[in-house]
Amino acid sequence: MQYCLKELRLLCFVLRCFHNNSYISDSDYRTEAASSETASSDVTSSGDESDSVSSPDSSSSSQQHIASANKKTYCIVLTDSQTTAIQNLRDLLRTTKYNSKELQYSIDALTETLYMPSNTADMINDEFVSPVRAMCCLRAVSEQGGFIHPKGITSNLVGLQCGGRLCVYRVVQRMLQGDIKASGGDQWFR
Numbered sequence: 698m699q700y701c702l703k704e705l706r707l708l709c710f711v712l713r714c715f716h717n718n719s720y721i722s723d724s725d726y727r728t729e730a731a732s733s734e735t736a737s738s739d740v741t742s743s744g745d746e747s748d749s750v751s752s753p754d755s756s757s758s759s760q761q762h763i764a765s766a767n768k769k770t771y772c773i774v775l776t777d778s779q780t781t782a783i784q785n786l787r788d789l790l791r792t793t794k795y796n797s798k799e800l801q802y803s804i805d806a807l808t809e810t811l812y813m814p815s816n817t818a819d820m821i822n823d824e825f826v827s828p829v830r831a832m833c834c835l836r837a838v839s840e841q842g843g844f845i846h847p848k849g850i851t852s853n854l855v856g857l858q859c860g861g862r863l864c865v866y867r868v869v870q871r872m873l874q875g876d877i878k879a880s881g882g883d884q885w886f887r
Contacts, residue, residue: 699856700855700856700860701856701860702856703853703855704808704856704857704860706832707811707828707832707860708804708807708808710828710835711773711775711779711783711807711811711828711832712783712787714771714773714828715775715780715783717770719770719771719772720772720774720775720780721772721773721774721775722774722776722777723774723775723776723777723815723816723826724777726774726819726826771831771835773831774816774819774826774828775828776810776814776815776816778810778814778815779807779810779811779814782803782806782807782809782810783807785803785807786800786804786806786807789803805864805867808864809864809868811827811828811829812860812861812864812865813864813868829857829861832857833854833857836850836854837853837854
């Protein structure tokens with residue numbers, strides 16, 4: 698039961714960030730990362746920060762992210778599949794009963810996109826692109842400032858780790874049963 702509460706806390710964190718527009722889309726994140734790399738190379742080559750001005754043609758979600766950053770709120774990065782899963786879950790939460798199969802499938806779809814995101818290549822440069830990793834780091838911050846002692850962090854994170862493992866197990870089990878097809882083909886199981 699304790700592990701379920703940790704996973705529920707993750708879902709609430711992601712839903713709250715989505716509801717408050719405290720997120721940036723994966724494509725906008727890549728654009729910002731590329732422009733910041735270009736800007737930093739411009740600064741190092743010219744030595745003057747005034748030369749590195751970002752282009753005004755940024756999208757509305759980038760502007761929302763900047764507005765959230767100006768309010769000093771934490772922003773997470775969401776892929777298109779994560780955003781779609783969140784929107785589907787929000788719609789079902791408004792319209793269906795709490796024990797419906799559709800709602801259960803929608804929660805499973807959201808946890809699957811959170812624990813197994815499609816932007817794993819971006820995590821090589823910035824591991825906090827994953828909302829799960831960001832949540833783990835935020836759970837390690839002490840209310841008084843600084844970080845919680847490592848012995849105290851484990852109890853906060855073990856539920857998320859277990860939830861992630863169970864999610865991967867369910868997906869692999871569904872692949873073996875033929876309910877879903879592996880995107881990489883059959884090389885996983887040979």
